[in-house]
Amino acid sequence: MVDLSPTARHTLHDGTTLPLVGFGTYELTGAEGVTAVRHALDAGYRLLDTAVSYRNETEVGRAVAASGLDREEVALVTKVPGRRHRSAVECVEESLRRLGTDHLDLVLVHWPNPSQGEYEYAWDGLVQARERGLTRSIGVSNFHPHHLDRVIRSVGVTPAVNQVEVHPSFSQAGLLAENARRGILTQAWSPLGKRQPRYTDTAVAAPAERLGVTPAQVVLRWHLQRGVLPLPKSATPERQRENLDLFGFSLSDDEVAAITDLTRPDGRLFGGDPDHHEEH
Numbered sequence: 026m027v028d029l030s031p032t033a034r035h036t037l038h039d040g041t042t043l044p045l046v047g048f049g050t051y052e053l054t055g056a057e058g059v060t061a062v063r064h065a066l067d068a069g070y071r072l073l074d075t076a077v078s079y080r081n082e083t084e085v086g087r088a089v090a091a092s093g094l095d096r097e098e099v100a101l102v103t104k105v106p107g108r109r110h111r112s113a114v115e116c117v118e119e120s121l122r123r124l125g126t127d128h129l130d131l132v133l134v135h136w137p138n139p140s141q142g143e144y145e146y147a148w149d150g151l152v153q154a155r156e157r158g159l160t161r162s163i164g165v166s167n168f169h170p171h172h173l174d175r176v177i178r179s180v181g182v183t184p185a186v187n188q189v190e191v192h193p194s195f196s197q198a199g200l201l202a203e204n205a206r207r208g209i210l211t212q213a214w215s216p217l218g219k220r221q222p223r224y225t226d227t228a229v230a231a232p233a234e235r236l237g238v239t240p241a242q243v244v245l246r247w248h249l250q251r252g253v254l255p256l257p258k259s260a261t262p263e264r265q266r267e268n269l270d271l272f273g274f275s276l277s278d279d280e281v282a283a284i285t286d287l288t289r290p291d292g293r294l295f296g297g298d299p300d301h302h303e304e305h
């Protein structure tokens with residue numbers, strides 16, 4: 026099992042390190058978005074997950090600047106959208122300008138968009154971006170194993186991260202194992218299950234009761250014990266703190282397995298199967 030002491034970090038296959046928990050910023054826009062991200066930094070988050078498609082890179086950059094934290098203390102992650110697969114390097118340069126920084130910590134190909142058929146160009150572009158020092162690390166998002174193998178074979182570089190949908194209704198045991206087999210860290214998007222959480226299911230509610238923690242904390246701890254890096258989003262300072270307070274308790278192996286078993290074949294939140302769903 027990974028080291029789950031509060032100061033532990035994941036070490037990616039390229040040597041880059043990341044905190045065990047990140048902060049999701051989707052839907053955090055405008056002045057309220059800056060405030061929410063600033064609160065998250067004050068609460069102790071040191072990994073911010075944004076994307077070109079979220080249209081909030083400027084807000085994320087402003088929050089980091091306003092926090093007074095050293096740039097090196099915060100890991101910044103962004104994603105290249107489908108419409109930029111053939112211009113990924115330029116896309117990263119534009120993200121840097123919006124974020125107000127000279128480097129990213131991690132850039133991901135947001136979706137493979139298979140019908141467009143250009144994700145290998147995007148991956149090759151990210152390899153170039155890393156070689157030029159625009160980002161420390163590079164990875165992908167929403168890739169099935171066959172998408173991974175295709176970019177590994179054609180470009181010759183293995184993604185350091187695969188950020189995918191993982192929550193109790195869609196626990197992705199198979200994909201976690203496939204990522205691990207290739208030395209790829211799994212990050213979980215919608216780690217709480219967004220608007221369809223499983224907080225009242227016994228598998229979640231019973232350990233919460235036993236441990237005196239919230240169901241959301243149980244779900245996030247489940248991710249940590251599976252070696253997954255969760256990216257919970259909250260606009261609420263109290264919940265932001267709650268979602269980082271995961272290191273004073275632990276789940277038994279049986280409790281972890283019971284939450285994993287909540288998975289359903291149709292458990293995706295919006296049917297976003299990367300073989301079919303595309304975002305441009």
Ligand SMILES: NC(=O)c1ccc[n+]([C@@H]2O[C@H](COP(=O)([O-])OP(=O)(O)OC[C@H]3O[C@@H](n4cnc5c(N)ncnc54)[C@H](OP(=O)(O)O)[C@@H]3O)[C@@H](O)[C@H]2O)c1
Nearest residue numbers: 049050051074214215216217218219241257258259260261
């Ligand atoms: N790579 C991709 O394709 C992709 C796709 C989707 C998302 N993402 C990333 O993943 C991040 C997280 O996903 P998400 O925002 O979809 O879903 P999520 O983090 O699973 O859930 C967020 C929802 O849960 C609520 N919440 C947060 N903490 C809570 C707590 N302790 N107790 C009860 N409710 C709580 C939030 O409400 P309040 O805000 O009101 O507190 C919000 O409505 C995104 O922000 C984004 O960075 C990536």
